[in-house]
Amino acid sequence: MKNNIAQKNIPQGWNQTTLEKIMVENAKSKLKVSDADNIGSYPFFTSGEKVFSHSDFFVKGENIYMATGGVANIKFFNGKASYSTDTYSFKSKENTEFLYYILLNNIKNINKQHFSGSGLKHLQKNDLKKNFILLPSITEQQKIAEILGAVDEDIAKTQDVIEATEKLKKGLMQELFTRGIDHTKFKKTKLGEIPEEWEVGGFENFVNPEDKNAIKLGPFGSTLKKEFYVEKGFKIYGQEQVIKGDATFGNYYISEKKYKELEAFKISAGDILISLVGTIGKILIVPENFERGVINPCLLKITPDKRRADSKFIAHLLKSDFLIQQMSQKSHGGTMNILNKGMLMSVMVGLPSLDEQQKIAEILSAVDEKIFINKKLKNKLIFLKKGLMQDLLSGKVRV
Numbered sequence: 001m002k003n004n005i006a007q008k009n010i011p012q013g014w015n016q017t018t019l020e021k022i023m024v025e026n027a028k029s030k031l032k033v034s035d036a037d038n039i040g041s042y043p044f045f046t047s048g049e050k051v052f053s054h055s056d057f058f059v060k061g062e063n064i065y066m067a068t069g070g071v072a073n074i075k076f077f078n079g080k081a082s083y084s085t086d087t088y089s090f091k092s093k094e095n096t097e098f099l100y101y102i103l104l105n106n107i108k109n110i111n112k113q114h115f116s117g118s119g120l121k122h123l124q125k126n127d128l129k130k131n132f133i134l135l136p137s138i139t140e141q142q143k144i145a146e147i148l149g150a151v152d153e154d155i156a157k158t159q160d161v162i163e164a165t166e167k168l169k170k171g172l173m174q175e176l177f178t179r180g181i182d183h184t185k186f187k188k189t190k191l192g193e194i195p196e197e198w199e200v201g202g203f204e205n206f207v208n209p210e211d212k213n214a215i216k217l218g219p220f221g222s223t224l225k226k227e228f229y230v231e232k233g234f235k236i237y238g239q240e241q242v243i244k245g246d247a248t249f250g251n252y253y254i255s256e257k258k259y260k261e262l263e264a265f266k267i268s269a270g271d272i273l274i275s276l277v278g279t280i281g282k283i284l285i286v287p288e289n290f291e292r293g294v295i296n297p298c299l300l301k302i303t304p305d306k307r308r309a310d311s312k313f314i315a316h317l318l319k320s321d322f323l324i325q326q327m328s329q330k331s332h333g334g335t336m337n338i339l340n341k342g343m344l345m346s347v348m349v350g351l352p353s354l355d356e357q358q359k360i361a362e363i364l365s366a367v368d369e370k371i372f373i374n375k376k377l378k379n380k381l382i383f384l385k386k387g388l389m390q391d392l393l394s395g396k397v398r399v
Contacts, residue, residue, distance in 0.1 A: 010395075011134070011136070011395025013137060013140075014134050014135060015135050017132070017133060017135060018130055019128065019131045020129035020130065022092055022093055023099070023129070025088075026090055026091070029084055031054070031085060032084060033048075033052075033086070035054070035084070037054055037055050038052055040054040040055030041053065042080050042082055043079075043082070044081070044083065045077070045081060045082070045083040045084070045087050046067075046083070046086060047067035047073070047084070047086040049073060051075070054082040056082060057080035057082050059081055060081070062077075062078045062096035062097060063077060063089055063090070063091050064091060064099065064103065065087050066090075066123065067088075068086050068088050068122055068125075069122050070120060071111055071121070072110045072114070072123070074100065074104055074107060088123060095138060095145055097148075098142070098144055098145040101144070102133055105390070105393050110123075110128065134393075140398070144392045144393065144399060147399065148388060148389060148392070151385045154381050155378060155382060158374050158377050158378040158381060162378065168367065169364065173321070174321070174322065176360045176364070178194060179193075179194075180195045180360070181360065189350075190348070191350060194350040195352075198350045198351055198352055199350075199351045200348055201348065201351045202345055202346070202349070203215060203302065203345060203349075204345065205351055206302070206305065206308065207303060207304060207305050208303075211303060211305075214302065214303045215300070215301075215344070215345070216295070216301050218265060218276075218295040218296050218297040218298060218300070219264075219294070219295075224254070224262075224294075224296055228254055229253060230255050231253065232253055233253040234254050234259035234294065235250070235291040235294075236252040236293060236294060236295075236296050237250075237267060237273060237293055237294070237296065238250070239275045239282075239298045239299070241284055242275045242284040242299065243275060243282050247291075254293075259293070259294060262294045265301075266293070266294050267286050267290065267293060267301060269286055269287065269288045269290060270303075270304060270311045271301050272304065272314055273285075273295060273300075273301050274299065274300045275298065283315045283318050283319060285311050285315050300341060302314065307354070308354055312361035313361040315361075316361055317349060323347060326347040327343050327344065327347060
């Protein structure tokens with residue numbers, strides 16, 4: 001797809017035309033985004049990513065829905081649907097799904113060249129329609145659309161599995177952190193009903209009371225200025241490792257002398273690192289094969305007492321809605337949630353035995369593994385689709 005420039009090296013049997021000559025525009029909608037009733041059975045497309053619903057429809061069959069305000073996004077749907085006034089809807093005179101994939105493959109170019117204006121950018125439709133596109137025969141268009149559509153179907157199915165598993169995990173967490181495993185007798189507490197064998201307590205119950213650094217905020221920023229960084233030495237752990245969930249990420253280091261000065265902030269295998277600013281619920285367990293180092297001011301670390309607490313259990317607990325809600329209520333950051341040690345120490349939880357903690361962690365980790373595997377599969381499918389689009393829509397690979 002080229003902007004106002006005819007292409008050379010056209011694949012054999014393909015034709016070149018403009019988008020304007022191949023498209024059929026649907027009528028402009030009079031519906032506002034706020035008109036979505038979200039109880040109807042018809043999808044309601046807008047300029048945003050989310051698809052709402054409406055009780056009425058005014059197009060059917062295969063159609064393309066393109067945002068006209070903000071940034072470019074494009075959707076395809078085969079069936080009865082509605083769309084808002086800020087959505088540009090059209091179809092192809094030949095194969096609409098194939099045209100959708102042509103446009104999707106060029107979405108970055110469309111956003112860059114055909115969205116303009118001061119403030120909120122808008123789609124310049126007349127410029128867009130002048131773009132040249134390459135079209136194979138209708139038969140080949142259909143085959144290409146079927147191949148890419150099948151991959152999209154697999155991506156959607158995988159996403160459904162991910163969402164269903166995440167929903168299952170939420171339910172399991174609520175059950176396991178309040179009811180435990182195989183308990184028959186419960187008692188009433190300020191947290192609600194919990195097993196009789198459990199007590200209610202705070203995070204101090206998970207650490208060695210004699211270890212004054214067991215729950216530790218990172219040092220003041222002035223003690224870890226960039227002027228103290230060295231090329232190699234003892235690693236500085238911060239939000240970047242926690243957000244990525246990867247202790248090997250990053251390459252900021254301090255000298256051995258500085259490390260000894262900051263020994264109170266050193267990490268150990270099994271420590272739980274918590275991001276303090278804007279990312280409540282982001283947790284990293286320090287692996288066995290970690291680089292020795294210290295936390296920076298953006299982290300809080302918990303060193304569990306292995307005689308009474310399981311690191312994985314605590315990590316799952318810190319990610320639970322129950323605990324996040326407690327900490328969010330105490331956050332002072334407004335739109336950017338900010339944690340501190342006081343907030344963490346003020347929350348109360350049910351305290352299972354170490355053996356039960358490990359069993360709960362094992363169940364939740366198994367669910368996490370399923371989510372991880374499916375997210376990995378989804379990423380592979382997205383990568384496959386990208387490669388197929390480049391090959392099939394350029395005529396490099398023929399079908």
